[in-house]
Amino acid sequence: MRSVLAPILALISAALAAGVIAQAAPAADTPDPAADAKAFRDYFVTKFPKVKLDDFVNGPYSMNEDMRKQWLEKEEFPPYDFALDAGKEMFAKPFKNGKTYADCFENGGIGIRQNFPYFDVKQGEVVTLELALNRCRTENGEAPLSYVKDDMASLTAYMAFTSRGKPFDIKIPDDPRALAAYENGKRYFYTRRGQLNFSCASCHVQSPGQRLRAEILAPALGILNAMPIYRSEWAGMGSISRRFITCNSQTRAVPEEAQSEDYRDLEYFLSYVSNGLPISGPGARP
Amino acid sequence: MTRMALAAIGLIALAAPARAASEADFKAAYAAAEAAEKEAGSLRNQWITTEAALSAAKKAAAKGDFDAAIASAKEAEALAKASIFQATSEKDRWKDAEIH
Numbered sequence: 001m002r003s004v005l006a007p008i009l010a011l012i013s014a015a016l017a018a019g020v021i022a023q024a025a026p027a028a029d030t031p032d033p034a035a036d037a038k039a040f041r042d043y044f045v046t047k048f049p050k051v052k053l054d055d056f057v058n059g060p061y062s063m064n065e066d067m068r069k070q071w072l073e074k075e076e077f078p079p080y081d082f083a084l085d086a087g088k089e090m091f092a093k094p095f096k097n098g099k100t101y102a103d104c105f106e107n108g109g110i111g112i113r114q115n116f117p118y119f120d121v122k123q124g125e126v127v128t129l130e131l132a133l134n135r136c137r138t139e140n141g142e143a144p145l146s147y148v149k150d151d152m153a154s155l156t157a158y159m160a161f162t163s164r165g166k167p168f169d170i171k172i173p174d175d176p177r178a179l180a181a182y183e184n185g186k187r188y189f190y191t192r193r194g195q196l197n198f199s200c201a202s203c204h205v206q207s208p209g210q211r212l213r214a215e216i217l218a219p220a221l222g223i224l225n226a227m228p229i230y231r232s233e234w235a236g237m238g239s240i241s242r243r244f245i246t247c248n249s250q251t252r253a254v255p256e257e258a259q260s261e262d263y264r265d266l267e268y269f270l271s272y273v274s275n276g277l278p279i280s281g282p283g284a285r286p
Numbered sequence: 287m288t289r290m291a292l293a294a295i296g297l298i299a300l301a302a303p304a305r306a307a308s309e310a311d312f313k314a315a316y317a318a319a320e321a322a323e324k325e326a327g328s329l330r331n332q333w334i335t336t337e338a339a340l341s342a343a344k345k346a347a348a349k350g351d352f353d354a355a356i357a358s359a360k361e362a363e364a365l366a367k368a369s370i371f372q373a374t375s376e377k378d379r380w381k382d383a384e385i386h
Contacts (some may be wrong), residue, residue: 036385039385039386040385043385046345048354057327059362064291132327186384187380190374190380190381190383190384191380192374192376192380193331193372193373194333195333195334195335195368195369197356197372199380203382204384206383207385249334250335252334253331253332253333253334254333254334254337256330262330
């Protein structure tokens with residue numbers, strides 16, 4: 001009897017030991033956002049040792065001295081000024097029911113840009129500032145704004161302006177759905193698409209500081225901190241939604257709908273890996 | 287006599303136009319392209335150029351130019367299949383580009 005049991009017990013012990021080892025060593029592709037963010041930051045800091053960490057939020061101007069000089073001169077009379085004024089006015093103007101945007105946000109919506117996007121554990125989804133603004137409108141009986149037109153960019157410009165200098169503080173709650181959203185955003189960022197076979201990373205990780213025709217590509221680290229932006233190319237303001245859609249079109253991919261799940265998750269990922277870097281929006285770009 | 291017969295056959299062959307593409311041929315080519323583009327859509331990976339080729343195919347067909355319509359439909363099908371290949375191969379390959 002003992003001779004029969006011995007090999008069985010040995011097998012069970014081996015299986016248990018293997019199980020313990022498997023539990024102790026994390027699988028190679030176990031999501032670890034904190035490690036991702038550190039690796040992300042280290043990559044850019046190593047690649048551009050002369051650029052100060054906080055300066056990455058200034059995109060191409062942190063990469064090219066001539067452009068930086070032009071930008072600093074432009075900042076004396078920034079092209080987004082009109083949007084700031086319009087945004088401030090819109091923000092304060094009561095809805096038909098007498099409420100305002102301030103009633104929908106913490107701290108009356110002032111100085112909170114750095115906390116968006118966040119993962120809403122009740123709804124189980126990523127909520128961006130643009131989405132929150134439109135939800136505020138519809139909950140108060142107003143029609144939603146276009147995500148790609150000036151009004152939305154003006155509102156977010158004003159809210160970013162009141163948050164300037166505050167570091168991104170994006171949280172991933174202890175909820176598997178939040179981690180899945182973060183991972184989906186990461187997947188979207190690194191996945192090649194469009195006839196030109198480009199991913200977001202092709203330009204903003206592999207080639208920042210290099211020219212794409214007349215443009216200097218911005219680094220992915222801190223790339224959303226300056227949003228929304230006035231783009232000379234657009235002759236107007238652009239929201240994050242507009243930027244994502246344009247990027248997709250430039251690679252000849254059919255863009256997704258503004259504020260699609262993929263785009264919101266992408267914003268979640270990009271904002272999280274830029275945690276600690278200051279909000280600098282609204283920005284101006286060529 | 288033989289020479290004349292051969293010449294006549296040659297003339298007939300030259301004079302007979304190549305078979306023009308029909309509307310049915312176009313419909314088959316367009317359906318194949320549309321099916322491939324639908325599959326690319328299910329993978330959320332359609333290309334602007336595929337959509338443009340599909341649109342060009344429809345416009346040419348509306349004018350009755352089925353040769354051009356079929357050429358555009360075939361181009362659209364090839365582009366859609368390339369986008370499907372891209373989406374399939376990128377399913378896991380994106381991880382190779384990740385910063386670690």
